[in-house]
Amino acid sequence: MTTPTLGEFGRIARFFKPLAAGFPGARGLRDDAAVFGVPDGRELVVTTDAMVAGVHFFPDDAPADIAAKLMRSNLSDLAAMGAEPLAYTLVTALPRGLDESWLEGFAAGLGEEQRQFGIALAGGDSVSTSGPITLSVTAFGLVPTGRALPRWGGQPGDRVFVTGSIGDAALGLEVAYGRLDIPAQDTRAHLLRRMRRPDPRMGVGPRLIGLASGAMDVSDGLVADLGHLCEESGCAALLHADAVPLSEAARGAIDGDPVRLALAITGGDDYELLFTAPPSASDALATLAADCGVAITEIGELRPGTPGEVVVLDGAGAPLALVRRGWDHF
Missing domain, CATH: 3.30.1330.10 (PurM-like, N-terminal domain)
Incomplete structure (x- = not known):
């Protein structure tokens, strides 16, 4: 029946x-x-x-x-x-x-x-x-009215910031596919949760008005999205890979492996806020982070150069070679 x-x-x-x-x-x-x-x-x-x-x-x-x-x-x-x-x-x-x-x-x-x-x-x-x-x-x-945050407001000399942590979702996807073996159950659970249930930074976004010069969220991967932000702002950027905030779970999963680190900063689905601000905003951003209970980390800076170009530096200050910058549907 x-x-x-x-x-x-x-x-x-x-x-x-x-x-x-x-x-x-x-x-x-x-x-x-x-x-x-x-x-x-x-x-x-x-x-x-x-x-x-x-x-x-x-x-x-x-x-x-x-x-x-x-x-x-x-x-x-x-x-x-x-x-x-x-x-x-x-x-x-x-x-x-x-x-x-x-x-x-x-x-x-x-x-x-x-x-x-x-x-x-x-x-x-x-x-x-x-x-x-x-x-x-x-x-x-x-x-x-008239205060919506644009992508295109960054200027050379502005610092680049990101909320929360990067890479959990990309590493969680590898766990879900069985391509990344994580014995620790709590680490697996954290990465999978962040893949399935990202944390939109609703308390932070509205309070960036008046502080951030340009902003977007990270969906296609940190490096790719910073490139989008730079392209719209007409400048280039330096990204310090060792400054990118990683959760304890992500740090343990990466375990010093440069391939996994590259995946973390290019994999996407982080849904953290990526934004630029002048150096003078640093103290106000520290206060905002403390008020909201969300980490805000400086990870790079904008500079003159080819619009959209992002140079990723490793811990020694050398350019980091990446196979890809981020996700592209087509």
Whole structure:
């Protein structure tokens, strides 16, 4: 006997309407679109990120973990613009045979993210697909008018900073594929958690306004994304590999192996904030780090040169040869 399914509108009512309950502009998901205004003195920041099974997550990952990564990758973009979260829309393209228990776990995961980060569902769309699970979120945030952080504001002489730690997700992916043997269970767990559930720096991003000259988040790899930041700013950069902050787990996994270090600084999916600031901002950034409980580490400096060029130096000050700079979908 075939188990009856809820159907499209039944799924919306059961799994998604509760997620929109805290946002009046969603109108209970009863209309064709959401309606909401922007407070005086604020403007809207809009970002979209998509994820595909087999590319951005493993098909057998827990649905709540998938929801967390989808939401947090978008929230990280808002933080990089100095914005605070407001609402989001969601598009799901799901295989027809997908069990509704998957949707239940996914929606529960979204609910956890909403409560943690203060954001609500405003609407979206749901379609079926003969391909892999494909998900997309468009997130809306608010920033003081005219104060959104740009990528292009860096100047030669500015210092390069990054929040948190780098490389956990890339090393976690190697663990997940079985290509990196980590006997210590706590180390494995940390790397896998950071791969599946990045930590968007929502408390830091808005407070970089007035301090950072240029900013973005690290998704394609530290070296590649610093290149993007430099290209937009019309300058080059030096990156000191020995200054890049590593978690205890990542440091243990790398264990002095230059190949693993290269993977850590080029692998991507860190979702940390990468930004530039003049030397005069150092004391204020130290205070910000202490207030937020998030490490902010100086890792390099901008300099005149070919826009987008990043020279990575090892601990002895010699250029470090890298096979690749970061992730590229195409």
